[in-house]
Amino acid sequence: MPPSTPAALAAVSVATRFYSPALLNHCLRSYLWGASYAAAHGITFDDELYFVSAMLHDVALTDPFDSHRVSFEEAGGDLAWVFGVAAGWPADRAARAEEIIVLHMRDDVAAAVDPESHLLQVATAWDVAGRRAEEFAPDARAMVLAQYPRLGFGEEFLACFEDQARRKPDGAAAAAVGSGGATRIRANPLDA
Template sequence: MFPSTPSATAAVSVATRFYTPALFNHCARSYVWGMKYAAAHDITFDDELYFVAAMLHDLALTAPFDSHRIAFEEAGGDLAWVFAVAAGWPVDRAARAEEIIVLHMRDDVAADVDPESHLLQVATAWDVAGRRPEEFASEVRAQVLEQYPRLGFGEEFLACFEDQARRKPDGAAAAAVASNGAARIRANPLDQ
């Protein structure tokens, strides 16, 4: 189901090494949810680019890559840029991976403006907080969760965001926590 390119394989290697199993599965689910959503809405996108961004988008929540100075999505974008350049991508393509990761925590991006950022926004909002449940049929949910179980993801992710919010009060994680993010995460239908 994942793209079979050297960059995609390398992204899985990085994700496997640095994420907990729950965070790895979240990133894999984010890719799959985005794929399902794109198919349902006839959204054309760059599969490899979206996959790499989906797999690396939370890397800056892990201890080895947590920046104490900038928001996790910005640090994660920087990491994706470094990864992509090291993988041999042109600088403009690396910048797209960075941009997708930064934008997934910003205001909604329209699919016709930036399909990869839109897909990551929709997929992560669904996986983290249960937004847009009507987009994902129960049989699709069951298949994805069987392949990539949640493994306590909601509480682990909430702990990461609360930690980010304490240390980086101006970041997107702090805004999410301040706007009742904990209740949304705990009410996610994927955990019911």
């Protein structure tokens, strides 16, 4: 179960207000996939920090928070820092949420170096493009998808990334689209 701290509950409120139902469910699934992966691999992580980061990691794909100057993960990280400070977190904890969101779109971060960034990378790569399918048992998949269905997430997310790629050709979304992201998203076994 997600944490029930004030910051976690506030992150749910922000996500519920600004995400489409498909993006909201993606963020909730990302938390659950990451927590499940951590349990299976004995990865210790900060549950509240990971949850808030998972809930806010795509907020800059939404119209109110889309930056026309920086990549969505950078803009989302900045917003997570503001959110964390406003939630009463020390600046260094807020900076960790920022870092996790930025790093989830970078090269792999080892769990031993940064467990929360690693979990968000694994979880979002699975939910978006079906990577590491062997890590997620069919019964766990069915349970998570029953609770938080995809609701056309793949096509909605692809449209967001293609839009980001057109406007921000140097960003991680453009790199993902340019390296066959559409094919991977459309082949995701979670949509089968």
